[in-house]
Amino acid sequence: MASFLNFSSLIMLLINIATLVFYYSFYRFHFYRHTESFLHYTAIAFSFFSVGTALALQALVLMVNPYPGHEFKAIVLSGTIEEFSKLLGIYLFFRKNQDEFTVTDGIFYGLVLGGGFGLLENILYFIDSGLWSQVLRSITALPIHMINGGLVGAFLMIFLFSGNQIYRFLRLLIGIGFCISIHALYNYSLFTDSGIIAVLPFCILVLFFVLEVTIAKSRILLPGYVLKLMNMTVEEYEILSRHNRHEGWIQNVQKHTLxxxxxxxxxxxxxxxxxxxxxxxxxxxxxxxxxxxxxxxxxxxxxxxxxxxxxxxxxxxxxxxxxxxxxxxxxxxxxxxxxLAVPLFGSVDLKLGDEEENTALFHIYLNKFYIPVSQIYPPNTKVVFDLWVGVTCYRNISGKILWSKENTEGNCGAMCETDSLEWKYLAHWTLVRTRQNLKNLFVRKSSN
Known part of the structure; x- marks a missing residue:
């Protein structure tokens, strides 16, 4: 019996290592070819730290609730504690030299840390179930840990490059909450032995496609030190990039060079x-x-x-x-x-004392947006906005101009921020924008 367990454990160890090498190779040659061995070893070391943290937290929770149900085990013990432990490990990995890295770095070394975490966790489950159940767990749980690690790495880097506002915590919590939800759903299906045939492909493919979109978007984001040199947060860079894209579209329409x-x-x-x-x-x-x-x-x-x-x-x-x-x-x-054809834009009335100017915005992120202006304003200038969506106006919204700059063409622009989230305006804007983008998908090119 002991020899069978040893042989079975050896087979499972080889399967886990082969699975880890397979997924590591896939992402290593898929999008991240320039790596440093030292950072690999460091990420693996932090995966040990994350597993130890997870085991310690799980032990503390079990002291309080020694007989948890399947839902509690899936949501709290597995999903929340394990993803939080990965987040802590990735944070410690990047915290000293975070400005030298990019969101893409966060994804890749998050994948490495998540892969090490999954391998160590699977080793702990070698004697808990039958051979085929162990095989199924090994080849499915490990990629879920690995991809979740990549997503957590991306969410953390965006958090580190964001402004010092409470909204960046909201963005991080939403991202981590998504990873916890998929992780908990997968583990619950294993604990209850129900719906695994449907849950397994759903969890892996949903995480895979979310990571693919995250990887694609991460390629156009700048490292932290570049953002600091530009005196921008990652949100401000994204807002400015979208504005430039919309502005370029308008210019190309006028020049007929789309x-x-x-x-x-x-x-x-x-x-x-x-x-x-x-x-x-x-x-x-x-x-x-x-x-x-x-x-x-x-x-x-x-x-x-x-x-x-x-x-x-x-x-x-x-x-x-x-x-x-x-x-x-x-x-x-x-x-x-x-x-997309026919981009949506909103009208903005900017008021400063007796002065007022009308301009437009193309994109708003929570309470931040970028608008063309007629002059350079001092940083943190207090202003009042009237924000329009179509013929509906949201009046007398207090805020400030964070900074304003002049571009190479001599035009001025300002990064603005409202003092609070305008939920009604955001909901209205999102609804109209979504409707317009859906229409854009069916806009046919007219013959010249």
Whole structure:
């Protein structure tokens, strides 16, 4: 019995290491080719710290609630504590030299830390269940930990590059809350042994596509030290970038030089197509075997349940095929340069004492926006705004001009901030903008 456990543990260790190497290689060559060995080892060391922190916190919680239900274990013990422990580890990893890194760095070393965390956690579960259940847990839980680590790294770097306002904590909490929710859903399905066939691909693919969008957007964000040299936060840079994109669209319309060739997706290479087929073909063969020769499964794998077979040999290879096909397909330049037809803009009346000027905004993030102005205003100038959405006006909103600058063309612009969140205005703006963007998807190019 002891020799079987040793052999089983050795097999599981090899499967976990192979899974970790597979996903590490996928992301290493997918988007992050320039790495430093020292940072790799440091990230792995912090994964040990994160696991230790998680175990200590779980032990403290179990002292208070020694007999938790499945929901409590999934949401608190697994989702919240483990993702919080990763966040703490990633924060300590980046905290001293955060300005030297980018959001892309946060994603990659978050992936490394999450992968080390998942490997160590899976080792602790070697003797808790049967062999096939251990295999299924190893090849699914580890990528969830790894991708969540990448997302937590991205959310943390954006938090570190943000302003010193409470809203950056809100942005971080929303991001971490998303990771906790997916993690808890996955673990709950394992604890209750229900719905794993549907939950498994949902969790991995949702995390994968969210990470793909995050990776694409991270490529157009600047390192912390560049943002400091520009005296901007990451939100202000994003707002200014969107304004410049909209302004460029208007200028190109006037010059009839619109570039309509920036697509959301890039064409996958032949290598990607072959790798996709490499995983999809076994998935198709496995389901055909299940349909036409189920006795082959029961004779070959005596301890393998049909649901585990379906998850391991049908669902999981199909998920990997989808991941390989869509990995790197999203075009980062779409998020920087692409402009949907007919962009939405809002009118702004800026009031300073007896002076008033009318201008426009293209994008607002919570309580910040950028507008063209006629002059340079002193930093932190107190002003009053009237914000318009169509014919609806939200009047006498107090705020300030954080800074104003003159661009290379001699035009002035100002980064503005309202004193509080205007929820009604934001909801109205978001509704109208969403409706307009949906219309844009169906706008057909008119013939010249």
């Amino acid at each position: 570039d309509n060739h920036i697509s959301l997706f890039q064409i996958p290479s032949l290598r990607i197509g072959l790798l996709t087929a490499f995983f999809l073909v076994p998935s198709i063969v496995s389901i055909l075997v299940l349909i036409y020769h189920p006795e082959f499964i029961t004779h070959t794998f005596t301890d393998l349940e049909i649901k585990d077979y379906f998850a391991l040999f049908v669902i999981y290879p199909a998920v990997l095929g989808v991941m390989f096909f869509f990995g790197g397909v999203l075009n980062p330049y779409f998020f920087r340069d692409r402009m």
